[in-house]
Amino acid sequence: MKCFPSIFLGMMFLFGMVSSCQQSPSSQKLVGTWQVDSVYSFYNGFSFWDRDDTGDWAKYQYTKDGRMEEWKFDNPRHYTYELSNDTIYWQSEKEEGWGWFQIVALTDDQLVLRKEKTSMFGEKKEERFEVRYFSRLE
Numbered sequence: 511m512k513c514f515p516s517i518f519l520g521m522m523f524l525f526g527m528v529s530s531c532q533q534s535p536s537s538q539k540l541v542g543t544w545q546v547d548s549v550y551s552f553y554n555g556f557s558f559w560d561r562d563d564t565g566d567w568a569k570y571q572y573t574k575d576g577r578m579e580e581w582k583f584d585n586p587r588h589y590t591y592e593l594s595n596d597t598i599y600w601q602s603e604k605e606e607g608w609g610w611f612q613i614v615a616l617t618d619d620q621l622v623l624r625k626e627k628t629s630m631f632g633e634k635k636e637e638r639f640e641v642r643y644f645s646r647l648e
Contacts, residue, residue, distance in 0.1 A: 537593050539616050543571045544644040553630070553638045569647065598623065611642070619646050 546567040549560045568582040578589040578600065588603040593613075600609045611623035621644035629636045 536613065536616055537574075539618060540572045540593070540598075540621070541574050543569060543647040544621050545569045545647050547643045547645050549643070550641040552640075553627075554636055570644070614641065620644065621646070 546569075547561070551558045551560070568580055571579045571581070572591065576590050576592065578591045580587045580589065589600045590603070591601075592599045596613045598611050598613055600611075601607070602609075609625075611625050613622070614624050615622040623642045623644070625640045625642075627638040627640055629638065
């Protein structure tokens with residue numbers, strides 16, 4: 511009977527290790543290639559919706575191992591990424607610091623990311639953000 515607690519604790523530890531190695535549902539949905547469809551920009555009540563069908567929109571390929579490639583104008587840029595709740599963090603392999611986007615929506619076919627932008631004129635009451643809409647390519 512003395513070995514029961516240690517067996518139970520060992521089983522709980524093993525279960526915890528296995529479940530922590532699995533990808534989250536958001537991470538599983540994110541893996542694949544996405545293309546920007548349109549971009550909505552907002553600045554203190556003024557907005558602009560860019561839906562240029564002829565534009566060379568970037569493509570993003572996310573892999574299971576936390577890597578992402580951005581393709582624009584046939585030039586790749588390499589990043590690592592991490593998901594935390596409703597936020598995706600990117601770090602360029604050539605630059606320091608992390609960029610981040612709030613995940614507004616993530617389905618099998620659509621990804622919507624929002625980014626708060628810095629003030630253009632240093633005013634404290636400025637509201638400035640960008641929303642990027644993506645469709646899955648594969």
